[in-house]
Amino acid sequence: MASGTSVNGTSIGNGASMNGHHGFSIERLQGLVQRGRVHSSIYTDPAIFELEMTQIFYRSWVYIGHASEVAAPGDFRLRTIGRQPVILVRGNDGVVRVLMNRCRHRGAVVCETESGREKVFRCWFHGWTYDNTGKLLSVTAPEGYGEDFSVEEHSLTPAPRVEMYRDFVFASLSPQGPALVDYLARATSMIxxxxxxxxxxxxxxxxxxxxxxxxxxxxxxxxxGYHPNFVHASVIAMWQRKADSGMGATHRSDPFDGKAATYVRDLGNGHAMLDLRQHRLDHYPDYAKFLASTPGGKEYMEAMFARDDEERARTLLAIAGDPHVGVYPNMQLIHNQIRIINPISPTQTEVIMFPVLLKGVSPEINALRLRQHESFYGPASSGSPDDGEIFERVQRGMLAQVEPWIDISRGLSREFVDSDGSIVANVTDEVPQRAQMRQWLALMTGENSSSAAAA
Amino acid sequence: MALDNLELLKAVEQFLYSEAEYMDSHQYDRWFELWDEQALYWVPCNADEADPNSNVALIYENRDKIEDRLFRLKGRHAHAQNPRSRLMRVVSNVRIAQADAGKVVVTSQFVLGEVRLDRQTVWIGRSQHTLLQTANGFKIREKKVLLLNNDSPMGNLTFLI
Incomplete structure (x- = not known):
């Protein structure tokens, strides 16, 4: 094994250090994430990316999908954990599982269709066939295997841990670790x-x-919350001339001008949000008017006020299902969507955006949610392509490495710890970046991080 | 095919070529002039026949929203089109699916080369135009674009298709 792969006898990232080139000592990793700045090699170095796979994506809780995506027995969706292919599937027994998409015989994927409904998954290499709970039903010509071969022991491998919070399915490839609710912690109330x-x-x-x-x-x-007025200047100009349309109604006054009642909040464990709740509440009367003008909008509001106390109902309506939260490392709930972030390589990323429909509201409200989403998000939209464009400019710019530091110090001097222990600052401050990098470092070095206040 | 139908086909083809030229050369105002008042611009996502009331689309826009799109592209801060995509498309396989009084439904296919920031991307798809015959020539009532890769991860599709 090459030198530099272990410190005090502790090697970091087993899979990575095995081939002797990806070893990073704890000290070296700590040097990359400093107070208010990070070294840009963490965004560009392939060895860091490999270590992220093993230390973050193959250990932490990772969002897989929502149980409503596999509503009926046999329903399945192909997903990935880091680069590893998995099947999110509801078995005939009604249980939602996350199974590694790999035949136990010679390793081919047993499911190649992105979604569907199946009773069995058959590997078309040699015909091994599994039911939709993952159980191996039969192998071709079993007489070729000796008596010590056990069909029962060759089921599709489940992800070591799978847990749900309110039908959000998470999996972890590590057999040990915190329970999902303890990991989500303060983020549960945002979900x-x-x-x-x-x-x-x-x-x-x-x-x-x-x-x-x-x-x-x-x-x-x-x-x-620092970028919208620059990256999305073209959209803000669009909204400003039509303040009543779609998302314009929720942006009547600029939530990102640094003066609005909008905050960033570090929820701990790398989870962070743009806390727009007070701002949305302040503009609830305008939003309610907009909602009332949509077919089914009045009935929706009545149902919410009949179910919850006034403050809660008003908050939920004003937020419109948008907690604007990121759950580390791969899920975000932003505007009308659940978003999955899939790392492909150090320099390529997929962002899969799933617009969410609300059960119990009119089809018109749900159709409006889709149109609002499309207007800002997706490859042909007005918003997210500009985000992608800026990310690509960052990736290119980071190749200039004479001064390799990325500054994430904004708001360090004015952030404070809220009564619930979360760290709060102005919406334009880089509290979320620091929260994510703290969790990144904790996972990369294999140290536990559970306290948001441990900055 | 009767001769008058061939004449109609020729006229429709010329219209589609003009539309392609305006899109390729980012002539947003001239492109917008091709649309009818009750315009529908629809680019399905994930599947060609997904019901837009319950499924997300890449684009599902009426005239107002199309105008918003062009307003944004004409401004200086649509970063994903700064620099603009250089575009060249070949429109072919033009067929008249239906021709009623004053209304023509036409299907066509395109191969679109895009070059931006030293990267060339090829986009392929099928279009279905519903055209109204007016005193000012054809107007687009509906345009549905079925991208061959509408179920695959995509980069930047902020130019006109």
Missing amino acids: DLLVDASPHRQIDVSAGCHKTVYNGNWKLVGMD
């Missing part, structure tokens, strides 16, 4: 803001998705 926006407290992720890709590192998809 609630989305789910509870449905009068039935149920969301429906069946409207398809936008699959986007950009040539940049996965960590560039941040949670950033």
